Amino acid sequence: xxxxxxxxxxxxxxxxxxxxxxxxxxxxxxxxxxxxxxxxxxxxxxxxxxxxxxxxxxxxxxxxxxxxxxxxxxxxxxxxxxxxxxxxxxxxxxxxxxxxxxxxxxxxxxxxxxxxxxxxxxxxxxxxxxxxxxxxxxxxxxxxxxxxxxxxxxxxxxxxxxxxxxxxxxxxxxxxxxxxxxxxxxxxxxxxxxxxxxxxxxxxxxxxxxxxxxxxxxxxxxxxxxxxxxxxxxxxxxxxxxxxx
Amino acid sequence: xxxxxxxxxxxxxxxxxxxxxxxxxxxxxxxxxxxxxxxxxxxxxxxxxxxxxxxxxxxxxxxxxxxxxxxxxxxxxxxxxxxxxxxxxxxxxxxxxxxxxxxxxxxxxxxxxxxxxxxxxxxxxxxxxxxxxxxxxxxxxxxxxxxxxxxxxxxxxxxxxxxxxxxxxxxxxxxxxxxxxxxxxxxxxxxxxxxxxxxxxxxxxxxxxxxxxxxxxxxxxxxxxxxxxxxxxxxxxxxxxxxxxxxxxxxxxxxxxxxxxxxxxxxxxxxxxxxxxxxxxxxxxxxxxxxxxxxxxxxxxxxxxxxxxxxxxxxxxxxxxxxxxxxxxxxxxxxxxxxxxxxxxxxxxxxxxxxxxxxxxxxxxxxxxxxxxxxxxxxxxxxxxxxxxxxxxxxxxxxxxxxxxxxxxxx
Numbered sequence: 239x240x241x242x243x244x245x246x247x248x249x250x251x252x253x254x255x256x257x258x259x260x261x262x263x264x265x266x267x268x269x270x271x272x273x274x275x276x277x278x279x280x281x282x283x284x285x286x287x288x289x290x291x292x293x294x295x296x297x298x299x300x301x302x303x304x305x306x307x308x309x310x311x312x313x314x315x316x317x318x319x320x321x322x323x324x325x326x327x328x329x330x331x332x333x334x335x336x337x338x339x340x341x342x343x344x345x346x347x348x349x350x351x352x353x354x355x356x357x358x359x360x361x362x363x364x365x366x367x368x369x370x371x372x373x374x375x376x377x378x379x380x381x382x383x384x385x386x387x388x389x390x391x392x393x394x395x396x397x398x399x400x401x402x403x404x405x406x407x408x409x410x411x412x413x414x415x416x417x418x419x420x421x422x423x424x425x426x427x428x429x430x431x432x433x434x435x436x437x438x439x440x441x442x443x444x445x446x447x448x449x450x451x452x453x454x455x456x457x458x459x460x461x462x463x464x465x466x467x468x469x470x471x472x473x474x475x476x477x478x479x480x481x482x483x
Numbered sequence: 484x485x486x487x488x489x490x491x492x493x494x495x496x497x498x499x500x501x502x503x504x505x506x507x508x509x510x511x512x513x514x515x516x517x518x519x520x521x522x523x524x525x526x527x528x529x530x531x532x533x534x535x536x537x538x539x540x541x542x543x544x545x546x547x548x549x550x551x552x553x554x555x556x557x558x559x560x561x562x563x564x565x566x567x568x569x570x571x572x573x574x575x576x577x578x579x580x581x582x583x584x585x586x587x588x589x590x591x592x593x594x595x596x597x598x599x600x601x602x603x604x605x606x607x608x609x610x611x612x613x614x615x616x617x618x619x620x621x622x623x624x625x626x627x628x629x630x631x632x633x634x635x636x637x638x639x640x641x642x643x644x645x646x647x648x649x650x651x652x653x654x655x656x657x658x659x660x661x662x663x664x665x666x667x668x669x670x671x672x673x674x675x676x677x678x679x680x681x682x683x684x685x686x687x688x689x690x691x692x693x694x695x696x697x698x699x700x701x702x703x704x705x706x707x708x709x710x711x712x713x714x715x716x717x718x719x720x721x722x723x724x725x726x727x728x729x730x731x732x733x734x735x736x737x738x739x740x741x742x743x744x745x746x747x748x749x750x751x752x753x754x755x756x757x758x759x760x761x762x763x764x765x766x767x768x769x770x771x772x773x774x775x776x777x778x779x780x781x782x783x784x785x786x787x788x789x790x791x792x793x794x795x796x797x798x799x800x801x802x803x804x805x806x807x808x809x810x811x812x813x814x815x816x817x818x819x820x821x822x823x824x825x826x827x828x829x830x831x832x833x834x835x836x837x838x839x840x841x842x843x844x845x846x847x848x849x850x851x852x853x854x855x856x857x858x859x860x861x862x863x864x865x866x867x868x869x870x871x872x873x874x875x876x877x878x879x880x881x882x883x884x885x886x887x888x889x890x891x892x893x894x
Contacts, residue, residue: 250671251671251674251675251682252674252675254671254824255613255621255672256818256820256821257820257821257822257823257824258820258823259823259824260820260823260848260851263823263851264851267851283682284682299621299622299623299675300621301623301675301680302675302680304680305675305680367817368817369817386817386818386820388818431818431820432818432820433820433823436823436844436847436848436851462843462846462847462850463847463850465843465846466843466844466846466847469843
């Protein structure tokens with residue numbers, strides 16, 4: 239790789255509602271703390287999408303979500319860069335956007351960017367809102383995943399696409415299985431907020447290693463994140479025990 | 484008859500609840516009353532001039548300012564001062580009073596229902612931004628509901644912040660709008676045009692959508708800051724009045740101007756209203772210095788990124804020790820991801836103590852923001868530790884329940 243590592247937060251003006259912009263910041267800081275040259279880009283929707291090594295998409299409201307998908311399809315950069323090996327972390331509305339199709343506010347299907355072979359339909363029941371714990375599945379070597387979901391979609395995975403994790407608490411993709419998120423190549427989708435990389439720094443380092451072609455990353459002081467993980471996972475364990483007794 | 488019974492029940496439950504020390508009783512009493520008479524809010528509003536205040540940030544302060552302003556006439560004014568801003572709280576406040584004027588703080592989502600029930604003379608629409616994400620009250624949805632309700636209320640004076648595109652969209656269908664240039668620091672929730680989903684561009688003195696032409700309306704009054712001088716309200720008809728408050732912050736000056744325009748719509752001269760507001764020194768425990776443990780603290784409330792953005796401005800210039808307390812209980816919203824939308828980077832160089840139920844979430848955020856900090860699970864201990872025995876007044880910012888925990892902490 240020549241030049242700095244470029245991390246782009248995609249359309250913070252449309253997909254910036256749920257604090258997921260933090261994922262871009264976390265990736266950039268973790269690269270910087272290891273002495274890497276890194277550039278964090280806030281890629282707004284009225285400009286061409288910049289060339290980057292990692293793209294982060296976040297959650298957003300229904301209207302802006304449709305606009306984000308249309309703009310990304312018309313722009314073409316994201317799909318082209320993924321062909322070229324770029325890494326993608328797409329959360330919630332962003333997760334749905336990088337699939338084949340997703341529902342707008344009216345429930346009608348809209349075309350996605352098609353980076354993941356997934357399809358999202360409008361759920362019939364209440365929204366999935368709450369803490370999630372998931373055993374990792376789609377990426378090797380990760381510890382248990384923790385996050386907060388808040389969505390009304392049912393996401394079905396196509397053949398050849400694996401879930402990021404299996405939920406032990408929470409709803410996840412809501413497709414009848416217990417899958418959470420999806421992984422294909424270097425594209426990761428998830429419903430987890432928190433933001434997801436604040437709660438799961440190991441996932442951040444997987445994305446960085448992919449972008450750096452497998453370069454070894456020295457460990458960082460993650461005591462703050464470790465404390466948060468212990469507290470969140472401990473709270474969920476106690477909740478489950480209480481429910482059993 | 485039914486109404487009198489229901490009113491009496493509301494007062495009785497409130498009194499009992501207060502005697503039993505189970506809070507101020509406003510919600511319990513109000514619920515009891517509404518169960519006996521579902522139309523109790525309609526009945527209690529009849530014959531009174533009711534003004535409503537809503538928006539994401541500044542509701543409690545603006546309600547207090549408007550209450551004081553309308554009271555400048557010598558009339559008695561009743562208000563839901565405890566911050567219970569849904570119908571049970573409104574009913575409880577009104578049932579205990581014969582005042583001919585009422586100022587009610589209203590939860591954003593309840594505005595349509597309360598507007599219909601009270602046939603309000605005036606409604607103040609402050610701003611709309613992300614808050615309590617787990618409730619799914621996405622801001623465009625709320626603006627849409629306001630729009631429908633205001634279109635059906637032709638006799639209400641609508642005092643609306645022209646600088647907030649979401650508020651403007653909600654208010655633009657009303658028959659009688661008093662547009663106020665109150666400012667909008669936090670613009671991230673308003674970039675997508677609420678009318679056409681095009682893109683709103685913000686510039687000097689206004690905003691507009693390139694797609695459909697929806698743009699900032701002409702204002703009746705606006706907040707003006709001359710360099711180094713006193714902020715003032717400038718009316719389109721040529722009047723200029725100083726906005727001189729004991730309360731700190733630009734956002735409170737904006738709240739005061741909105742309240743002044745609303746006061747005028749309710750028949751009270753704006754100058755008299757603004758002069759009355761100068762006397763307000765604290766609002767429900769905010770901004771005043773009070774003892775906490777063995778320390779002195781100035782308590783402030785910020786519960787979402789827009790509120791934080793304003794308060795960071797206020798505390799950025801100070802070198803007082805700072806305690807930040809974050810909870811994620813029901814009233815706060817269960818997902819504190821919004822901490823990542825707050826520019827905490829501006830606190831770099833300050834002494835910060837992170838506390839509250841969710842101090843660990845905050846600690847991770849501060850870590851990535853490059854803000855040196857310590858953590859302390861107990862909020863009172865956090866304040867004491869921040870003061871470090873120096874006698875310095877500690878700035879304490881909490882979100883909703885974190886603020887109220889410290890407000891109720893033993894002195």
